[in-house]
Amino acid sequence: MAKDRSQSSDYTGPLRRLLLAVLVLVLAAVFLLWRIDSPRVERFRAQITDRLVPNLDWAMAPVTGTINLLRDYQSYQRLADQNRELRSELRQMQAWKEAALQLEQENARLLDLNNVRLDPRLTFITGVVLADSGSPFRQSVLLNVGARDGLVDGWATMDGIGLVGRISGVAKNTARVILLTDASSRIPAIIQPSGQRAIVAGDNTAAPPVDFLENPDLVRPGDRVISSGDGGVFPAGLLIGQVAADPGGRLRVRLAADYERLEFLRVLRHHGNEQVSDTAQVITDSGPLPAGQDNAETDDQP
Amino acid sequence: MNDLSQTRLWLMRAAFLFLALVILFFHLLPLTTTPSRWTGPDLLLAFACAWSLRRPEYVPALALALAFLMADLLLQRPPGLWALLALMGCENLKSRGRNLRDSSFAVEWLTVGIVIIMVMVANRLLLAVALVEVPHLPLVLSELGMTLLFYPLVVLITHGLMRVRKTAPGDLDAHGQRA
Numbered sequence: 382m383a384k385d386r387s388q389s390s391d392y393t394g395p396l397r398r399l400l401l402a403v404l405v406l407v408l409a410a411v412f413l414l415w416r417i418d419s420p421r422v423e424r425f426r427a428q429i430t431d432r433l434v435p436n437l438d439w440a441m442a443p444v445t446g447t448i449n450l451l452r453d454y455q456s457y458q459r460l461a462d463q464n465r466e467l468r469s470e471l472r473q474m475q476a477w478k479e480a481a482l483q484l485e486q487e488n489a490r491l492l493d494l495n496n497v498r499l500d501p502r503l504t505f506i507t508g509v510v511l512a513d514s515g516s517p518f519r520q521s522v523l524l525n526v527g528a529r530d531g532l533v534d535g536w537a538t539m540d541g542i543g544l545v546g547r548i549s550g551v552a553k554n555t556a557r558v559i560l561l562t563d564a565s566s567r568i569p570a571i572i573q574p575s576g577q578r579a580i581v582a583g584d585n586t587a588a589p590p591v592d593f594l595e596n597p598d599l600v601r602p603g604d605r606v607i608s609s610g611d612g613g614v615f616p617a618g619l620l621i622g623q624v625a626a627d628p629g630g631r632l633r634v635r636l637a638a639d640y641e642r643l644e645f646l647r648v649l650r651h652h653g654n655e656q657v658s659d660t661a662q663v664i665t666d667s668g669p670l671p672a673g674q675d676n677a678e679t680d681d682q683p
Numbered sequence: 684m685n686d687l688s689q690t691r692l693w694l695m696r697a698a699f700l701f702l703a704l705v706i707l708f709f710h711l712l713p714l715t716t717t718p719s720r721w722t723g724p725d726l727l728l729a730f731a732c733a734w735s736l737r738r739p740e741y742v743p744a745l746a747l748a749l750a751f752l753m754a755d756l757l758l759q760r761p762p763g764l765w766a767l768l769a770l771m772g773c774e775n776l777k778s779r780g781r782n783l784r785d786s787s788f789a790v791e792w793l794t795v796g797i798v799i800i801m802v803m804v805a806n807r808l809l810l811a812v813a814l815v816e817v818p819h820l821p822l823v824l825s826e827l828g829m830t831l832l833f834y835p836l837v838v839l840i841t842h843g844l845m846r847v848r849k850t851a852p853g854d855l856d857a858h859g860q861r862a
Contacts, residue, residue, distance in 0.1 A: 397744070400744055400745065401744045401770075401774060404744050404745065404748045404770060405767060405770065405771065407748075408748060408752065408763045408764075408766050408767035408770065409763065409767055410763070411752070411762050411763030411766075412761060412762065412763030412764040412767065412813075413763075414763075415761055415762050415763060416761075416813050416815070422762060426756045426759075426762065429753075429756050429757070430756070430757060433757070434711065434757075437708060437711070440708065441708070441711070441712055441713075444709075444712060445712050445713060445714060448712070448714060449714070510713045510716075511713065512711040512712065512713050513711065513712070513713045513714070513715060513716055514758065514759050515707070515710035515711045515757060515758040515759070516710070516758040516759055516760065517715075517718070517719055517721075517722040517723075517822055517826075518759075518760075518818040518819065518822060519758075519759040520716070520718055521759065522713060522716060523711075523713075560716070562717070562718050564816065564819075565816070585718045585819055585822075586718050587717055587718055640716050640717045641716070641717060642716075643713070643716045
Protein backbone atom coordinates (compact mmCIF):
# COMPACT_ATOMS: atom_id res chain seq x y z
CA MET A 382 0.00 0.00 0.00
CA ALA A 383 2.63 2.46 1.10
CA LYS A 384 4.68 1.77 -1.99
CA ASP A 385 1.64 2.17 -4.17
CA ARG A 386 0.92 5.53 -2.66
CA SER A 387 4.41 6.87 -3.04
CA GLN A 388 4.36 5.77 -6.64
CA SER A 389 1.09 7.52 -7.24
CA SER A 390 2.36 10.73 -5.72
CA ASP A 391 5.50 10.41 -7.85
CA TYR A 392 3.26 10.15 -10.80
CA THR A 393 0.86 12.95 -9.93
CA GLY A 394 3.49 15.33 -8.51
CA PRO A 395 5.03 16.49 -11.78
CA LEU A 396 1.64 16.43 -13.48
CA ARG A 397 0.22 18.66 -10.78
CA ARG A 398 3.16 21.02 -11.07
CA LEU A 399 2.68 21.15 -14.81
CA LEU A 400 -1.02 21.95 -14.38
CA LEU A 401 -0.15 24.68 -11.90
CA ALA A 402 2.38 26.18 -14.31
CA VAL A 403 -0.20 26.13 -17.10
CA LEU A 404 -2.79 27.79 -14.86
CA VAL A 405 -0.32 30.50 -13.81
CA LEU A 406 0.54 31.17 -17.43
CA VAL A 407 -3.11 31.33 -18.47
CA LEU A 408 -3.99 33.75 -15.67
CA ALA A 409 -0.99 35.94 -16.47
CA ALA A 410 -2.00 35.88 -20.13
CA VAL A 411 -5.53 36.96 -19.23
CA PHE A 412 -4.17 39.91 -17.27
CA LEU A 413 -1.81 40.92 -20.07
CA LEU A 414 -4.57 40.60 -22.63
CA TRP A 415 -6.78 42.82 -20.48
CA ARG A 416 -3.98 45.38 -20.19
CA ILE A 417 -3.38 45.37 -23.95
CA ASP A 418 -6.91 45.05 -25.29
CA SER A 419 -9.15 46.16 -22.46
CA PRO A 420 -12.43 46.65 -24.42
CA ARG A 421 -12.43 43.07 -25.69
CA VAL A 422 -11.90 41.56 -22.24
CA GLU A 423 -14.43 43.97 -20.72
CA ARG A 424 -16.97 42.78 -23.29
CA PHE A 425 -16.17 39.22 -22.27
CA ARG A 426 -16.66 40.22 -18.64
CA ALA A 427 -20.01 41.80 -19.46
CA GLN A 428 -21.10 38.61 -21.22
CA ILE A 429 -20.11 36.44 -18.26
CA THR A 430 -22.05 38.74 -15.94
CA ASP A 431 -24.94 38.67 -18.38
CA ARG A 432 -25.06 34.89 -18.25
CA LEU A 433 -24.67 34.55 -14.52
CA VAL A 434 -26.32 37.38 -12.65
CA PRO A 435 -29.85 37.35 -14.17
CA ASN A 436 -30.00 33.65 -13.26
CA LEU A 437 -29.33 34.52 -9.63
CA ASP A 438 -32.06 37.12 -9.57
CA TRP A 439 -34.70 34.79 -8.18
CA ALA A 440 -32.50 34.30 -5.10
CA MET A 441 -31.14 37.85 -4.91
CA ALA A 442 -34.48 39.61 -4.76
CA PRO A 443 -35.83 37.88 -1.61
CA VAL A 444 -32.48 38.03 0.21
CA THR A 445 -32.08 41.73 -0.56
CA GLY A 446 -35.66 42.31 0.53
CA THR A 447 -35.15 40.50 3.82
CA ILE A 448 -31.95 42.34 4.64
CA ASN A 449 -33.55 45.68 3.83
CA LEU A 450 -36.48 44.73 6.03
CA LEU A 451 -34.12 44.05 8.94
CA ARG A 452 -32.36 47.36 8.33
CA ASP A 453 -35.70 49.14 8.32
CA TYR A 454 -36.55 47.46 11.59
CA GLN A 455 -33.49 49.08 13.16
CA SER A 456 -34.71 52.43 11.98
CA TYR A 457 -38.15 51.81 13.54
CA GLN A 458 -36.47 52.14 16.91
CA ARG A 459 -35.75 55.77 16.11
CA LEU A 460 -39.30 56.29 14.98
CA ALA A 461 -40.24 59.01 17.44
CA ASP A 462 -37.20 61.11 16.54
CA GLN A 463 -37.81 60.66 12.88
CA ASN A 464 -41.43 61.62 13.26
CA ARG A 465 -40.51 64.90 14.88
CA GLU A 466 -37.93 65.62 12.19
CA LEU A 467 -40.39 64.78 9.47
CA ARG A 468 -43.00 67.09 10.91
CA SER A 469 -40.65 70.05 10.98
CA GLU A 470 -39.50 69.20 7.47
CA LEU A 471 -43.09 68.98 6.32
CA ARG A 472 -43.76 72.51 7.53
CA GLN A 473 -40.85 73.76 5.47
CA MET A 474 -41.95 71.69 2.52
CA GLN A 475 -45.41 73.20 2.52
CA ALA A 476 -43.88 76.62 2.09
CA TRP A 477 -41.80 75.28 -0.75
CA LYS A 478 -44.77 73.57 -2.30
CA GLU A 479 -46.58 76.87 -2.46
CA ALA A 480 -43.56 78.46 -4.13
CA ALA A 481 -43.27 75.55 -6.56
CA LEU A 482 -46.91 75.78 -7.56
CA GLN A 483 -46.60 79.44 -8.30
CA LEU A 484 -43.44 78.85 -10.30
CA GLU A 485 -45.05 76.01 -12.21
CA GLN A 486 -47.92 78.23 -13.25
CA GLU A 487 -45.55 80.97 -14.24
CA ASN A 488 -43.38 78.52 -16.17
CA ALA A 489 -46.40 77.10 -18.02
CA ARG A 490 -47.47 80.61 -18.93
CA LEU A 491 -44.03 81.51 -20.22
CA LEU A 492 -43.68 78.28 -22.19
CA ASP A 493 -47.04 78.97 -23.73
CA LEU A 494 -46.04 82.53 -24.61
CA ASN A 495 -42.85 81.32 -26.28
CA ASN A 496 -44.55 78.41 -28.01
CA VAL A 497 -41.87 76.02 -26.73
CA ARG A 498 -41.85 72.35 -27.72
CA LEU A 499 -39.79 70.17 -25.42
CA ASP A 500 -37.41 67.79 -27.18
CA PRO A 501 -39.54 64.71 -27.93
CA ARG A 502 -36.49 62.57 -28.62
CA LEU A 503 -35.44 62.57 -24.97
CA THR A 504 -37.35 59.44 -23.99
CA PHE A 505 -36.25 56.92 -21.42
CA ILE A 506 -36.20 53.23 -20.53
CA THR A 507 -36.60 52.23 -16.91
CA GLY A 508 -34.54 49.37 -15.54
CA VAL A 509 -34.31 47.58 -12.21
CA VAL A 510 -31.01 47.35 -10.32
CA LEU A 511 -29.95 43.70 -10.30
CA ALA A 512 -26.63 43.86 -8.49
CA ASP A 513 -24.03 46.32 -7.32
CA SER A 514 -20.33 46.23 -8.19
CA GLY A 515 -19.68 43.75 -5.38
CA SER A 516 -16.48 45.45 -4.34
CA PRO A 517 -15.93 48.59 -2.29
CA PHE A 518 -13.32 49.80 -4.78
CA ARG A 519 -15.72 50.26 -7.65
CA GLN A 520 -19.06 52.08 -7.67
CA SER A 521 -21.37 50.66 -10.29
CA VAL A 522 -24.70 48.89 -10.57
CA LEU A 523 -26.05 46.33 -12.99
CA LEU A 524 -29.39 47.01 -14.69
CA ASN A 525 -31.73 44.43 -16.18
CA VAL A 526 -31.95 46.23 -19.53
CA GLY A 527 -29.34 45.77 -22.21
CA ALA A 528 -28.61 45.68 -25.91
CA ARG A 529 -31.94 43.86 -26.34
CA ASP A 530 -33.66 47.10 -25.33
CA GLY A 531 -31.48 49.20 -27.59
CA LEU A 532 -29.13 50.55 -24.92
CA VAL A 533 -25.89 52.14 -26.09
CA ASP A 534 -22.69 52.85 -24.15
CA GLY A 535 -22.52 56.37 -22.79
CA TRP A 536 -26.21 57.07 -22.24
CA ALA A 537 -27.11 58.96 -19.09
CA THR A 538 -28.88 57.27 -16.21
CA MET A 539 -31.07 59.05 -13.66
CA ASP A 540 -33.25 58.18 -10.76
CA GLY A 541 -36.43 60.26 -10.48
CA ILE A 542 -34.54 63.43 -9.55
CA GLY A 543 -30.91 63.57 -10.49
CA LEU A 544 -28.18 62.08 -12.60
CA VAL A 545 -26.87 58.76 -11.29
CA GLY A 546 -24.26 57.72 -13.80
CA ARG A 547 -23.49 56.63 -17.32
CA ILE A 548 -23.89 53.32 -19.10
CA SER A 549 -20.58 51.56 -19.56
CA GLY A 550 -20.64 47.97 -20.70
CA VAL A 551 -23.75 46.69 -22.45
CA ALA A 552 -24.46 42.99 -22.78
CA LYS A 553 -27.57 41.38 -24.22
CA ASN A 554 -29.76 41.42 -21.12
CA THR A 555 -27.83 43.61 -18.72
CA ALA A 556 -25.97 46.89 -18.69
CA ARG A 557 -23.54 48.33 -16.18
CA VAL A 558 -23.94 51.86 -14.89
CA ILE A 559 -20.77 53.56 -13.66
CA LEU A 560 -21.99 55.79 -10.83
CA LEU A 561 -20.87 59.41 -10.46
CA THR A 562 -19.08 58.40 -7.28
CA ASP A 563 -16.79 55.90 -9.03
CA ALA A 564 -13.14 56.90 -9.21
CA SER A 565 -13.18 56.67 -13.01
CA SER A 566 -16.28 58.83 -13.54
CA ARG A 567 -15.80 62.27 -15.17
CA ILE A 568 -18.85 64.31 -16.15
CA PRO A 569 -18.67 67.78 -17.75
CA ALA A 570 -20.94 70.08 -15.80
CA ILE A 571 -22.05 73.67 -15.64
CA ILE A 572 -22.69 75.48 -12.38
CA GLN A 573 -25.72 77.75 -12.22
CA PRO A 574 -26.31 80.64 -11.78
CA SER A 575 -22.69 81.69 -12.47
CA GLY A 576 -22.43 79.56 -15.62
CA GLN A 577 -18.97 78.24 -14.74
CA ARG A 578 -17.94 75.08 -16.54
CA ALA A 579 -16.33 72.29 -14.54
CA ILE A 580 -15.84 68.55 -14.36
CA VAL A 581 -17.49 66.44 -11.68
CA ALA A 582 -14.82 63.84 -10.95
CA GLY A 583 -15.74 60.84 -8.82
CA ASP A 584 -13.23 59.78 -6.17
CA ASN A 585 -14.98 56.93 -4.37
CA THR A 586 -16.58 59.22 -1.78
CA ALA A 587 -20.24 60.09 -1.36
CA ALA A 588 -19.76 63.66 -2.64
CA PRO A 589 -17.56 63.93 -5.75
CA PRO A 590 -15.30 67.02 -5.98
CA VAL A 591 -15.61 69.69 -8.68
CA ASP A 592 -12.49 69.87 -10.85
CA PHE A 593 -11.18 72.27 -13.48
CA LEU A 594 -13.21 75.20 -12.27
CA GLU A 595 -12.24 78.42 -14.05
CA ASN A 596 -13.04 80.82 -11.27
CA PRO A 597 -13.92 79.27 -7.90
CA ASP A 598 -14.77 82.69 -6.44
CA LEU A 599 -17.93 82.85 -8.51
CA VAL A 600 -19.24 79.58 -7.12
CA ARG A 601 -21.03 79.44 -3.79
CA PRO A 602 -22.20 76.43 -1.80
CA GLY A 603 -25.81 75.77 -2.70
CA ASP A 604 -25.39 76.52 -6.42
CA ARG A 605 -26.99 74.02 -8.75
CA VAL A 606 -24.76 71.70 -10.79
CA ILE A 607 -26.20 70.44 -14.07
CA SER A 608 -24.67 68.47 -16.92
CA SER A 609 -23.32 70.69 -19.67
CA GLY A 610 -23.42 68.29 -22.61
CA ASP A 611 -19.83 69.18 -23.56
CA GLY A 612 -18.15 66.45 -25.54
CA GLY A 613 -21.43 65.35 -27.04
CA VAL A 614 -21.77 62.22 -24.92
CA PHE A 615 -24.37 63.44 -22.49
CA PRO A 616 -27.55 65.43 -22.94
CA ALA A 617 -27.27 68.88 -21.42
CA GLY A 618 -29.31 70.21 -18.54
CA LEU A 619 -29.64 67.13 -16.32
CA LEU A 620 -29.57 67.95 -12.63
CA ILE A 621 -26.50 66.54 -10.86
CA GLY A 622 -26.72 68.18 -7.46
CA GLN A 623 -25.72 71.15 -5.35
CA VAL A 624 -22.32 72.59 -4.61
CA ALA A 625 -21.11 72.10 -1.05
CA ALA A 626 -17.76 72.96 0.53
CA ASP A 627 -16.06 70.26 2.58
CA PRO A 628 -14.17 71.14 5.80
CA GLY A 629 -10.95 71.44 3.81
CA GLY A 630 -12.55 74.17 1.69
CA ARG A 631 -12.73 72.00 -1.42
CA LEU A 632 -15.88 72.30 -3.50
CA ARG A 633 -17.85 69.10 -3.83
CA VAL A 634 -21.20 68.14 -5.28
CA ARG A 635 -23.94 66.93 -2.99
CA LEU A 636 -25.69 64.58 -5.40
CA ALA A 637 -29.40 65.06 -6.01
CA ALA A 638 -30.05 61.38 -6.71
CA ASP A 639 -30.75 59.18 -3.71
CA TYR A 640 -27.75 56.85 -3.69
CA GLU A 641 -28.88 55.08 -0.53
CA ARG A 642 -31.62 53.28 -2.38
CA LEU A 643 -31.00 52.81 -6.06
CA GLU A 644 -33.79 50.54 -7.19
CA PHE A 645 -35.30 51.77 -10.42
CA LEU A 646 -33.18 53.81 -12.80
CA ARG A 647 -34.10 55.68 -15.97
CA VAL A 648 -31.79 55.39 -18.95
CA LEU A 649 -32.22 58.42 -21.21
CA ARG A 650 -32.14 57.68 -24.92
CA HIS A 651 -29.72 60.14 -26.44
CA HIS A 652 -29.07 60.59 -30.13
CA GLY A 653 -26.23 63.08 -29.97
CA ASN A 654 -26.21 66.83 -29.61
CA GLU A 655 -26.68 69.05 -32.64
CA GLN A 656 -23.28 70.36 -33.66
CA VAL A 657 -22.75 73.71 -35.32
CA SER A 658 -19.75 72.96 -37.52
CA ASP A 659 -19.98 75.83 -40.03
CA THR A 660 -18.64 79.23 -39.21
CA ALA A 661 -20.68 82.30 -39.98
CA GLN A 662 -20.75 83.08 -43.68
CA VAL A 663 -21.86 86.11 -45.61
CA ILE A 664 -23.92 85.43 -48.72
CA THR A 665 -23.28 87.83 -51.56
CA ASP A 666 -24.53 87.93 -55.12
CA SER A 667 -21.65 85.74 -56.27
CA GLY A 668 -22.28 83.11 -53.63
CA PRO A 669 -21.13 82.81 -49.97
CA LEU A 670 -17.87 84.45 -48.96
CA PRO A 671 -15.25 82.06 -47.54
CA ALA A 672 -15.31 82.11 -43.76
CA GLY A 673 -11.60 82.89 -43.28
CA GLN A 674 -11.65 86.17 -45.20
CA ASP A 675 -13.65 88.01 -42.62
CA ASN A 676 -11.23 87.03 -39.86
CA ALA A 677 -8.20 87.97 -41.93
CA GLU A 678 -9.51 91.50 -42.37
CA THR A 679 -10.12 91.97 -38.69
CA ASP A 680 -6.62 90.67 -37.98
CA ASP A 681 -5.10 93.29 -40.23
CA GLN A 682 -6.78 96.23 -38.57
CA PRO A 683 -4.88 96.50 -35.27
CA MET B 684 -14.58 2.45 1.26
CA ASN B 685 -12.62 3.60 -1.74
CA ASP B 686 -15.78 4.51 -3.63
CA LEU B 687 -17.17 6.33 -0.64
CA SER B 688 -14.09 8.48 -0.14
CA GLN B 689 -13.95 9.18 -3.86
CA THR B 690 -17.53 10.43 -3.72
CA ARG B 691 -16.72 12.54 -0.70
CA LEU B 692 -13.65 13.97 -2.42
CA TRP B 693 -15.65 15.14 -5.44
CA LEU B 694 -18.50 16.32 -3.24
CA MET B 695 -16.12 18.49 -1.23
CA ARG B 696 -14.54 19.85 -4.41
CA ALA B 697 -17.99 20.81 -5.63
CA ALA B 698 -18.75 22.23 -2.18
CA PHE B 699 -15.79 24.60 -2.44
CA LEU B 700 -16.96 25.98 -5.77
CA PHE B 701 -20.47 26.32 -4.36
CA LEU B 702 -19.05 28.19 -1.35
CA ALA B 703 -17.25 30.57 -3.73
CA LEU B 704 -20.50 31.16 -5.58
CA VAL B 705 -22.37 31.89 -2.33
CA ILE B 706 -19.70 34.40 -1.25
CA LEU B 707 -19.90 36.13 -4.64
CA PHE B 708 -23.69 36.11 -4.43
CA PHE B 709 -23.62 38.04 -1.18
CA HIS B 710 -21.05 40.45 -2.62
CA LEU B 711 -23.30 41.20 -5.56
CA LEU B 712 -26.49 41.89 -3.60
CA PRO B 713 -27.44 45.49 -4.35
CA LEU B 714 -27.27 46.63 -0.73
CA THR B 715 -24.51 49.22 -0.71
CA THR B 716 -24.64 51.68 -3.55
CA THR B 717 -22.94 54.44 -1.58
CA PRO B 718 -19.15 54.50 -1.18
CA SER B 719 -18.07 53.26 2.24
CA ARG B 720 -15.00 54.09 4.28
CA TRP B 721 -14.18 50.53 5.24
CA THR B 722 -14.57 47.12 3.70
CA GLY B 723 -15.46 43.65 4.82
CA PRO B 724 -13.01 40.74 4.78
CA ASP B 725 -12.04 38.93 1.61
CA LEU B 726 -13.80 35.74 2.67
CA LEU B 727 -13.03 33.84 -0.51
CA LEU B 728 -9.27 34.15 0.04
CA ALA B 729 -9.61 33.31 3.74
CA PHE B 730 -11.63 30.16 3.04
CA ALA B 731 -9.28 29.14 0.25
CA CYS B 732 -6.31 29.47 2.64
CA ALA B 733 -8.04 27.53 5.40
CA TRP B 734 -9.04 24.70 3.06
CA SER B 735 -5.63 24.61 1.37
CA LEU B 736 -3.92 24.11 4.71
CA ARG B 737 -6.35 21.45 5.90
CA ARG B 738 -7.28 19.36 2.91
CA PRO B 739 -5.27 20.36 -0.18
CA GLU B 740 -6.97 17.59 -2.16
CA TYR B 741 -10.36 19.32 -1.76
CA VAL B 742 -9.12 22.51 -3.43
CA PRO B 743 -7.16 21.51 -6.55
CA ALA B 744 -5.38 24.32 -8.35
CA LEU B 745 -7.94 24.28 -11.15
CA ALA B 746 -10.85 24.87 -8.76
CA LEU B 747 -8.96 27.67 -7.00
CA ALA B 748 -8.06 29.36 -10.28
CA LEU B 749 -11.65 29.08 -11.50
CA ALA B 750 -13.11 30.54 -8.31
CA PHE B 751 -10.62 33.44 -8.15
CA LEU B 752 -10.96 34.26 -11.84
CA MET B 753 -14.74 34.26 -11.52
CA ALA B 754 -14.43 36.64 -8.55
CA ASP B 755 -12.13 38.89 -10.60
CA LEU B 756 -14.60 39.04 -13.45
CA LEU B 757 -17.71 39.59 -11.35
CA LEU B 758 -16.23 42.07 -8.89
CA GLN B 759 -14.81 44.43 -11.54
CA ARG B 760 -11.16 43.79 -10.71
CA PRO B 761 -8.45 43.63 -13.37
CA PRO B 762 -9.03 40.01 -14.45
CA GLY B 763 -6.30 37.46 -13.89
CA LEU B 764 -3.83 39.28 -11.66
CA TRP B 765 -5.51 38.78 -8.30
CA ALA B 766 -6.44 35.22 -9.31
CA LEU B 767 -2.84 34.47 -10.22
CA LEU B 768 -1.40 35.80 -6.95
CA ALA B 769 -4.05 34.21 -4.74
CA LEU B 770 -3.54 30.88 -6.49
CA MET B 771 0.21 31.07 -5.91
CA GLY B 772 -0.37 32.00 -2.27
CA CYS B 773 -2.67 29.03 -1.74
CA GLU B 774 -0.28 26.63 -3.48
CA ASN B 775 2.48 27.94 -1.22
CA LEU B 776 0.28 27.20 1.81
CA LYS B 777 -0.47 23.70 0.47
CA SER B 778 3.25 22.91 0.34
CA ARG B 779 3.63 24.07 3.93
CA GLY B 780 0.55 22.20 5.15
CA ARG B 781 2.49 19.10 6.10
CA ASN B 782 4.89 21.06 8.35
CA LEU B 783 2.11 23.10 9.90
CA ARG B 784 -0.02 20.09 10.73
CA ASP B 785 1.34 19.63 14.22
CA SER B 786 1.88 23.25 15.14
CA SER B 787 -0.51 25.48 17.01
CA PHE B 788 -3.14 27.75 15.52
CA ALA B 789 -1.09 30.88 16.22
CA VAL B 790 1.61 29.67 13.88
CA GLU B 791 -0.96 28.93 11.21
CA TRP B 792 -2.51 32.37 11.63
CA LEU B 793 0.89 34.01 11.29
CA THR B 794 1.76 31.99 8.18
CA VAL B 795 -1.56 32.73 6.53
CA GLY B 796 -1.21 36.39 7.49
CA ILE B 797 2.20 36.62 5.84
CA VAL B 798 0.91 34.93 2.69
CA ILE B 799 -2.13 37.24 2.44
CA ILE B 800 0.03 40.33 2.99
CA MET B 801 2.44 39.12 0.30
CA VAL B 802 -0.45 38.58 -2.10
CA MET B 803 -1.83 42.07 -1.49
CA VAL B 804 1.57 43.78 -1.72
CA ALA B 805 2.42 41.93 -4.93
CA ASN B 806 -0.98 42.79 -6.38
CA ARG B 807 -0.43 46.48 -5.66
CA LEU B 808 3.09 46.46 -7.03
CA LEU B 809 2.18 44.68 -10.24
CA LEU B 810 -0.82 46.97 -10.80
CA ALA B 811 1.48 49.96 -10.37
CA VAL B 812 4.03 48.44 -12.76
CA ALA B 813 1.31 47.82 -15.35
CA LEU B 814 0.21 51.45 -14.90
CA VAL B 815 -3.26 50.46 -13.79
CA GLU B 816 -5.00 52.69 -11.28
CA VAL B 817 -4.27 51.18 -7.85
CA PRO B 818 -7.12 50.91 -5.34
CA HIS B 819 -7.41 53.44 -2.53
CA LEU B 820 -4.87 52.50 0.18
CA PRO B 821 -7.04 52.86 3.34
CA LEU B 822 -9.65 50.60 1.79
CA VAL B 823 -7.05 47.97 0.93
CA LEU B 824 -5.59 48.13 4.45
CA SER B 825 -9.02 47.76 6.04
CA GLU B 826 -9.73 44.77 3.80
CA LEU B 827 -6.42 43.22 4.83
CA GLY B 828 -7.07 43.86 8.53
CA MET B 829 -10.59 42.48 8.37
CA THR B 830 -9.44 39.38 6.50
CA LEU B 831 -6.81 38.67 9.15
CA LEU B 832 -9.27 39.35 11.96
CA PHE B 833 -11.89 37.09 10.48
CA TYR B 834 -9.50 34.25 9.72
CA PRO B 835 -10.02 32.46 13.08
CA LEU B 836 -13.79 32.60 12.52
CA VAL B 837 -13.34 31.20 9.02
CA VAL B 838 -11.22 28.39 10.45
CA LEU B 839 -13.86 27.70 13.09
CA ILE B 840 -16.55 27.41 10.43
CA THR B 841 -14.29 25.29 8.22
CA HIS B 842 -13.44 23.00 11.10
CA GLY B 843 -16.80 22.81 12.86
CA LEU B 844 -19.51 23.34 10.30
CA MET B 845 -17.96 22.11 7.09
CA ARG B 846 -15.94 19.37 8.76
CA VAL B 847 -12.83 20.10 6.74
CA ARG B 848 -10.13 19.05 9.20
CA LYS B 849 -6.44 18.40 9.12
CA THR B 850 -5.54 14.79 8.51
CA ALA B 851 -4.68 13.17 11.82
CA PRO B 852 -2.43 10.11 12.06
CA GLY B 853 -4.53 7.05 11.25
CA ASP B 854 -7.07 8.93 9.16
CA LEU B 855 -7.86 7.68 5.72
CA ASP B 856 -6.86 10.06 2.99
CA ALA B 857 -8.75 10.77 -0.19
CA HIS B 858 -7.57 7.59 -1.84
CA GLY B 859 -8.74 5.39 1.02
CA GLN B 860 -5.23 4.87 2.29
CA ARG B 861 -3.63 5.68 5.58
CA ALA B 862 -2.06 9.09 5.64
